[in-house]
Amino acid sequence: MGRRERLAALARLGAEQRLVSLVGPAGAGKTRLAVQHVTRRAEQVWWTALAAAPDVVQAVYQAVGAHPLPHRSARDAVIAEIDQHRRPLLVLDNCEHLLADVAGVVSELLARCPRLRVLVTSREPLRLAGEQVFAVGELELPPAGSDVAEALRHDAVQLFRDRAVSVDRSFEVDSSNVADVVAVCRSLDGMPLAIELAARRITVLSPADVLARLGDRLALLTAGPRASDDRHRTLRAAISWSYDLLSDAEKTACRQLAVLGAPFDLGVASAVCDVPDALELLTGLEQKSLLVAERAAGRTTFRQLESIRLYCRERAQECGETDVVADRAVDWVCSVVEPEISSFFPAPAVVLRLDRDIGLIELAVARTAEAGDWTRHALAIVATAWTSTPHRPRGAPTELLHRALSQDLPPAYRSVLTVLAAMHHRVRGGWHVTRRFAQESLAVERTGTSRPGTLARALEVLASAEAHTGDPELARRLYDESAELLRSSDDKLARGLLLNSYGWTLLQHGEAELAAPLVRESLTLIRLLGLPHMLNPVLHTAGAIALARKSFPEAVALFREGLEVGAEHPMDQYYDLEGLALGLVGAGYDDERALSLLTAASAVRTRYDFRAEPYWQALLDEARSVCRARITAGRLRAAESTGERMSLAQAVSHALTARPVTGDDEGMVSARELHVATLVAEGLTNRQIGQRLGISPHTVARHVTHARTKLGLRSRAQLAVWASYDHNP
Structure with a gap:
């Protein structure tokens, strides 16, 4: 099914190279791809099935139909038979359990038979000189939310449909089940064997029922065709075949990494597996198709296919390793977080590290709560508050923060959590609650803890709360004290962020000209530090100042830059969408797009209970009123509907790429x-x-x-x- 491009690529490679190895995980379709490839060849082909073969030479001897030669070995007989053909191809199927023997035989045959070509299928390469590895992985998957036509253009869905029809001729992929079929294929990582076994359940289960049972897929995905060998009759058997071939160290690593349930890098793997360096372990597992390596932005991460992970997690539970791994994850998270809790803002490299390993943080939060380890639980929650994902904004959930604060904690940890709770309620417009938590943190920091960073942060959050609860003069004194602390600490990033907060507060109270030099210095500091991803909030404030000055083109440029540099943290970008919309409306340009952006941003605010400050909310309300007055009724509804339908990522893309239509030439x-x-x-x-x-x-x-x-x-x-x-x- 599908694989047309892969077959063509394999044909080209097979014509150029003498040794090609089809390598991939259990159930990826290596054997089927090899079968399709050899059926297109006119030359002599010998197929050698090694899954049940005890001896490689004897299996090849029988496959090529060699005849005994007096006083000569079986290898000599094989070579004599091969030499009679012009362009022979020897296929060795399922070699992973006999790798060393296969490598020795193949090396000798290629050396002594210059016209021979060899095709190998295996879950890991032979590692011979001149070997060309041809990776066989998942089938092409449709994106979530695909309609029927889009879904059926992808090989994974086609395979599910065709195998389902083979057992139930009434089955079809239609609008009522396409979302479930796509979800099943995606959950199974596009692996052909797993998809086929799932499709065979259609006789008694709907696609929705299959999807609901995939948490126990190893029990569900059984009863493959009777003609299949035992390894392909069930998903469990297919994975077990690979697992049983591992060394004891590799089995242990597979089990322990499965507990994580999230991608990981080399450092995390070393910590979780409790080894100084897990490089060789990860390399071996990746070569054996039990890990998938993914490279992006100069970084390599690893993950297990979900079916393999579930199998290995079962083994980890049998070996009593799940709690051990969870404790190691807690150790790792705490080792990253604790050195930073006395800072005004954690080092950007630390935040990035935590963002990339969010799965470990979730594991650490759950494990410390379960064990009643409230001190380390506090550190795990701090890690949660510092991180964001494409689907979750930065910050810890309210219930986590409040539950942790109800426990008996060391003062230093309590102070950090209370200031995080204050920041949490600040973005939700709860100024009195913000003030109360900030005051509690400040009281701890005033006791002589000698932590200028955390003291400055408590002062900054309390200052913003005082400005909104009726004492702007006190707010300025608190801001000034915080700035003085950071000046002596020489933390340029912290000073830049503080000046931005100060400027934003001044702007909201009608002091745009006082705010401007503070924000200009903030922008300069963060640009000099070379941290583009930290520019987002400062660019927003600078854009808001430009709006206050009626410098709409400048505002638009600043908000656009904010959207561009904030791409790593998309959940923070709703503010910039609003700012860009305000700039467009102020310039009298593209009201419809502005209204769409305002609507999309409003949906994010509603979803996460992010309430705009009164100053900003007034600007948003006025802009909506202007748009509604200037846009005709039909186009007005279309613009709002567009905004309602867009995801945040789509809204950002719309903001950055749309441009006016200029008509004919x-x-x-x-x-x-x-x-x-x-x-x-x-x-x-x-x-x-x-x-x-x-x-x-x-x-x-x-x-x-x-x-x-x-x-x-x-x-x-x-x-x-x-x-x-x-x-x-």
Whole structure:
């Protein structure tokens, strides 16, 4: 099923190379791919099934139909038979349990038979010189949410449908079950054997029922075709065959890594397996197709296919290893978090490390709560508060924070948790609760703990709460004290974040001009530190100041940059969508897109109970009113509907990529007009543009007028906003 491109690639490789190994995990379809490949060959092919063979040479001897030679070995007889053919191909199927023997035989045959080609199927390579490894993995999977037509364009769904129809001719993939079929295929990692076994259950279970039972898939996915060998009759048997071939150390690593339930890197694997360096273990398991290595952004992580993980986790439970592994995960999380709890803000590298290993944090939270280890539970919750995922915003859930704070904790840990609780309620508009928690943290830090970072953070959070609960003068004194502490500590990142908070608070109280130099310094500090992912909140405040000054093109540019640099943490981007929308509305440009962005951001706020500050909420309400007044009724509903349907990631993409339609070729802006518009967006006057381009200010004005006319824009400010977008075809 499918694999057309893989077959073509295999055919090209087989024509060029003498030794090709099809390597992949249990049930990936290596044998079937090999069968399809050899049926297309006109030359002599010998198929050698090694799954049940005790001796490689004898199996090959029988497969090639060799004849005994007087006083010669069986190997000599095999070579004599092979030499009679012009371009023979020897296939050795299922070699993983006889790797050393197979490698020895293949090496000799290739050396003595210059016309021979060899195709091997195995769960790990032979590791011979000249061997070309051809990875056989999962079938192509459709994205979640695919409709019927889209789903059936993918090999995994086609396989499920065809195998289901083979046992129930009335079955079809339709709108009522497509979501469940896609979910089944994705949950099974696109592995052909698992999909086939799941599809065979359609005689008694619906796709929804199959999906619901996949948590116990090793019991569910049984009863393969009677013609299959025993290893392929059940999913458990297929995985067990691979597991039983491992060394004791590899079996232990497989079991212990399965407890994590999340991708991991080399450092985490070493900690969990309690070895100085797990490199050789991971390398061996990856080569044996029991781990999948994934490389992105210069980093390698590993994961187990879910079916393999569930099998190995069962073995870990039988060996009593689940609690041991959970305790090691707790040790790892605490070792990363504890050195940072006295900081105003944890080191960005630490946050990134925790973001990448969120699965360990969840395991550590559960284990410490179960064991009543409240001190280390507090550290695990701190790790949760510092992290985010593409589907969850930064911060610990309310119930976790409050439950931990109900326990007896060391003062230093309690202080960190209370300030995190204060920050948690701050983004939800609970200013009085924020104030109470911040005061509690400050009381601990005032007792002479000599932790300027945590003291400064408590002061900063309390200052923002005081500003919103009626004492702005006290807020300024608290901010100033916090800034002085950080100045002496020389923590530039912390100072940058504090100045941004101070500036944002001043702006909300009508002090845009006082806020501007603070935010400008904050932006400079964080840019100098080379931390683009930390720029997001500062760019937002800078954009808000530009809005207050009515500098709408500048605001749009700043909010767009915030969306771009915040890509690693998409759940933080709803604020920038709102800011960009405000800039568009202020410039009188693209009200419909602005309303869509406001609607999409509002959905995020509702989902997570993120309440805008009164100052910001007033701007949002006014922008919506302006949009509704300027957009016709039909287009208004369409814009809101678009925003309601978009995910946050889609809204960000829409914000960054959409640009005006300029009509037919006669109405297109010329290259010179585009250049002029770009310089307008930079804030240059007509005279300055003329000096840069070597043309008169009058000519610049004519280009500006022509561009505005072609685009239907009413002002120079609108042209500047338009020019801030990418206009490459």
